[in-house]
Amino acid sequence: MNVAFTFKNFDASEHLKEYANTRFSKLVKYVTNPDNTEMQVNLSVDKFRHVAEVVLSSDHLHISAYEVSEDMYSTVDMVLDKLEAQLRRAREKMRSHRRKEAAPARMDVLSYAAEDTYREPVIVESDSFVPKPMSIDEAAEQLQTLDHEFLVFRNADNEAINVIYRRNNGDFGLIDPGY
Secondary structure, three states: OOEEEEEOOOOOOHHHHHHHHHHHHHHHHHHHOHOEEEEEEEEEEOOOOOOEEEEEEEOEEEHHHHEEEEHHOOOOOOHHHHHHHHHHHHHHHHHHHHHHOOOOOOEEEEOOOOOOOOOEEEEEEEEEEEEOOHHHHHHHHHHHHHHOEEEEEEEEOOOOEEEHHHOOOEEEEOOOOOO
């Protein structure tokens, strides 16, 4: 990510430049293509007002933020918070547009009898539900509180249907189809 600083009406210290650069470099994790991203940071002082204006331009994203306070370091922090919130909203919006309509998953229960003669398994129960999006840790916690052997859920990280199951030794296993 290319970050360009402009200072108006004051001489910026090396510490302020380094501080602002490290703070704004945190925004890389929200941008899909950091190589094509440019950020223009304008810092200025008008009497006792410390002003920060930031314009971030990427492939399909143009975000700006403006903040004023009495301290330049707090102004940088406040404008960074605004940018992070805007980038989070934009990322969630992009993800929600990519999400497909959640198809209900079908769950069937097979019953096997312990008889000497072979018999075809019969579906004795069928259930249909829409898997809830959650992280793997949340799914493990929910399975731990439930009295089930497995839990089908939509992985919030990659939007895929996953199955977490209880192993014989008490640990959990995860089935991720990888598509």
